[in-house]
Each structure stands twice: as C-alpha cells, then as structure tokens.
Amino acid sequence: MKAVVNFARIFVGVLFIFSGLVKLNDPVGFSFKLQDYFAASVLNLPFLVPYALALAVFIVIFEVLLGVNLLLGYLKKFTSWSILLMIIFFTFLTFYSAYFNKVTDCGCFGDAIPLTPWESFYKDVVLSVLILIIFFNQKYIQPIFNPNSHKWIFFAAFIGCLGLAYHVLMHLPVVDFRAYKEGVNIQEAMRVPEGAPEAIYDYHWKFKVDGEEKIYTTQGSYPPIDGEFVEVETEMVAEGYVPPIHDFALEINGKDLTGEILNEPKVLIVSAYNLSKTERKGWAKIKPVLQQAQEKGYKVIALSASGAAEYQEINKDFQLNLDFYFADETTIKTIVRSNPGLVLLHEGTIKQKLHWNDAQKIALD
Incomplete structure (x- = not known):
C-alpha cells in the first residue's frame, strides 16, 4: 500500500503542477473558459464573470x-482535503459539461492539450480514484526533505507563481500553444489537404406512415418511404479533418476581405476583441507605433467584434483614422491575449505578436 500511495502521490502531484503551470502560462485564456462555465446556459453564474480573471x-x-505540497508531504491533511474537494467539483463539472454538451473543451490543460468533455471526465475519474487512495492513506505520506524547509519551498513556489502570473498578464504567454503562433501562415493553416477525411452525418428522417410517426436513418439520401414527411434531424457521427485555423474571417459592412488582407505584403493589425473592455491607456501607447508603420508603407487596420459607434469613439478619442474590420470575438481573443494587441503580418504569415505594453519592441521593416 505504501508503494501504491507513493505512486499516486507523485502522479497526482506532478499532474497538478503541470496542469496549473500550463494554465498559469495563459491565465487570460483560462479566464475566458471560466466565463463559458459562468454563462446562463451552463452554471448560470453571470455575477462571477467580472471576477473571472x-x-x-x-x-x-x-x-x-x-x-x-503533495510531493513534499507538507500540510498533509489540508492538502488531501483540498485536492479531494477540488476533484469532486471538477468531476461533476466535466460530467455535466459532457452529458449536456455545454462546453466543448474543459480547458484543463489550456491550449497545450485540448480534451473533449468526455476525455476530461474520464481523466477526472482516474484522478478521483488516485486521490481517494491518498486521502484514506495519509499515514504513508512521508516528507521528502527536512520538514523545516517545506515552508520555504512552498513560499518560493508561491512567489514564483505570482511572478509568472504578473509577467504573462503584463506581456503575453511565455509559450504560445495556439494555432495563431508566430511563424504560422494563416492561409496555409486554413487549407484542407487533398483526401482529408470528411465529416460523416446520420440523417434521422421522420415520416408519418399509416397515422404513426416513424424515424428512418440514412447518411444523406432521401429514404424511399411511402408516407408524409415530417422533419429531418442531423447527427455528426464522425468528425472530419478540421484545419488548425478554421474561423479566421475579416469583414467590412458584410463584405469578406480576408483574402485581400492576407495577400498584403505588410500589415499591422490592432486587435481589440471588445472595445467596451479595452485598456484605453494601451491605445495611447500604441499610437506612435501605428504612425511609424504607416510611414514605412504598412497597411494598418484594426480588428474588433464591437460596433460602428465604438469604432468611431476610439478614432475620435485617440485622433486615429483606422479602418475597423469585423471578426469573431472568440477568434480575436485566440489570436492575441491583449486588448488592444498588435499583430504583424507579411503576406499572411504572423511575424510578431505584442501586448500593448511591448509596443515599442515591434520590428518594422
């Protein structure tokens, strides 16, 4: 039993550290995932949305x-209770999300290891078993260092976490696991390879036959049924190939200008997914960069999911003359975690992404 407990302790401890650090690398992204859970259609806790970050x-x-703490053997009772309560809550949450198809990615490992809701639930079930073994066998957990050093190691870990959190919030994630990382060509990442598997759907056709409703299932063809057609429902049974980038589209007044922008030799994009939540001091800081880019022949545009009135307000307040392109809010959030942020494109290839705090580091040709 001691060996089993030690295995469970190491496995769970390492997984908790890994999972926490991956999300700590991108707390803004994790806050977006929490907002999904707080939505009225999921947990219905909208009052928590402002505190998501x-x-x-x-x-x-x-x-x-x-x-x-688990690896050190420090504060055994508090740590055992905490991880048990945490895993109970998240197991319920992932089951609820999977069963009712509420949130398609739990965010357990951020963008580093995307998991489906059911994969997240099964992962939590395995963790629950290991954590229960630890909880009921705490006597086998022995310190791995001198107990007097534990509080200092804990303190150092806490300070390190705070430092990392501050750094990524004031700049951008240290490691970018998203599809829009620097060096990616957006057009290439949007292409579907020849021969790639296509999605497979079941079509459930409802007919009224001899006064009784019956359902006939096909994979597309209209069933040769002698009866009155009522309705048809589709169900995806196998997902086809989904390119890394599949949601990038730029519009002005409903006109798709994606290809035009991606074929420009030099583009500087100011991304601001929601102008009502944008950090206004960021606009003042990036303004000189926008002027430099225009002088060097860059096409300078803004990207937002807000409305025309807010576009005009930003242009007026900061004496700018930016063309605002509309894009999906989630897409903009994924591209860069700063509001506003800067994205440098050369013929559709992402050359640089910057938080507004780092605007002066931009490398304009």
Whole structure:
C-alpha cells in the first residue's frame, strides 16, 4: 500500500503542477473558459464573470501549490482535503459539461492539450480514484526533505507563481500553444489537404406512415418511404479533418476581405476583441507605433467584434483614422491575449505578436 500511495502521490502531484503551470502560462485564456462555465446556459453564474480573471489566477496558483505540497508531504491533511474537494467539483463539472454538451473543451490543460468533455471526465475519474487512495492513506505520506524547509519551498513556489502570473498578464504567454503562433501562415493553416477525411452525418428522417410517426436513418439520401414527411434531424457521427485555423474571417459592412488582407505584403493589425473592455491607456501607447508603420508603407487596420459607434469613439478619442474590420470575438481573443494587441503580418504569415505594453519592441521593416 505504501508503494501504491507513493505512486499516486507523485502522479497526482506532478499532474497538478503541470496542469496549473500550463494554465498559469495563459491565465487570460483560462479566464475566458471560466466565463463559458459562468454563462446562463451552463452554471448560470453571470455575477462571477467580472471576477473571472482573478479567479483564474487564484485557481491555477492554488493548483500548483497543492501539487508542490503533495510531493513534499507538507500540510498533509489540508492538502488531501483540498485536492479531494477540488476533484469532486471538477468531476461533476466535466460530467455535466459532457452529458449536456455545454462546453466543448474543459480547458484543463489550456491550449497545450485540448480534451473533449468526455476525455476530461474520464481523466477526472482516474484522478478521483488516485486521490481517494491518498486521502484514506495519509499515514504513508512521508516528507521528502527536512520538514523545516517545506515552508520555504512552498513560499518560493508561491512567489514564483505570482511572478509568472504578473509577467504573462503584463506581456503575453511565455509559450504560445495556439494555432495563431508566430511563424504560422494563416492561409496555409486554413487549407484542407487533398483526401482529408470528411465529416460523416446520420440523417434521422421522420415520416408519418399509416397515422404513426416513424424515424428512418440514412447518411444523406432521401429514404424511399411511402408516407408524409415530417422533419429531418442531423447527427455528426464522425468528425472530419478540421484545419488548425478554421474561423479566421475579416469583414467590412458584410463584405469578406480576408483574402485581400492576407495577400498584403505588410500589415499591422490592432486587435481589440471588445472595445467596451479595452485598456484605453494601451491605445495611447500604441499610437506612435501605428504612425511609424504607416510611414514605412504598412497597411494598418484594426480588428474588433464591437460596433460602428465604438469604432468611431476610439478614432475620435485617440485622433486615429483606422479602418475597423469585423471578426469573431472568440477568434480575436485566440489570436492575441491583449486588448488592444498588435499583430504583424507579411503576406499572411504572423511575424510578431505584442501586448500593448511591448509596443515599442515591434520590428518594422
């Protein structure tokens, strides 16, 4: 039993640290995932949405520290209770999400390892078993260092987590796991390879036959049924190939200008997914960069999911003359985690992404 407990302790501790650090690398992204869970259609906790970022930072730091404590054998009772309550809550959450198809990616490992809702649930079930073994056999958990050093290791881990959180919030994630990372050509990442598998759907046709409703299933063809057609429902049974980037589209007044922008030799994009939530001091900081880019022949545009009135307000308040292109809010959030942020494109290839705090580091040709 001692060997089993030690295995469970190491496995769970390392996984908690890894999971926490991956999300701590991108707490803004994790806060977006929490907002999905707080939505009225999921947990119906809209009052928590304004606190999503603070909660995201707290949760991931707490997760890392629990993993550290478990490996050290520090604060055994508190740590065992904490990881047990945490896994109970997240197992319920992932089951609820999977069963009712509420959130398609739990965000357990951020963008580093995307998991489907059911994969997340099964992962939590395995963790629950290991955590229960640890919880009921705490006597086998022995310190791996001098107990007097534990509080200092814990303190150092806490300070390290705070430092990392501050760095990525004031700049951008240290490691970019998203499809829009630097060096990616957006057009190439949107292409579907020849011969790639296509999605397979079942079509459930409902007919009224001899006064009784019956359902006939095909994979596309209209069934040769002698009866009155009522309705048809589709169900995806196998997902086809989905390119890494499949949601990138730029519009002005409903006109798709994606190809035009991606074929421009030099483009500087100011991304601001929601202008009502944008950091206004960021616009003042990036304004000189926008002027430099225009002088060097760059096409300078803005990207937002907000409305025309907010576009005009930003242009007026900061004395800008930006053309605002409309794009999906989730897409803009995925491209860069800063509001506003800067994206440098050369013929559709992402050359640089910057938080507005780092605007002066832009490399204009």
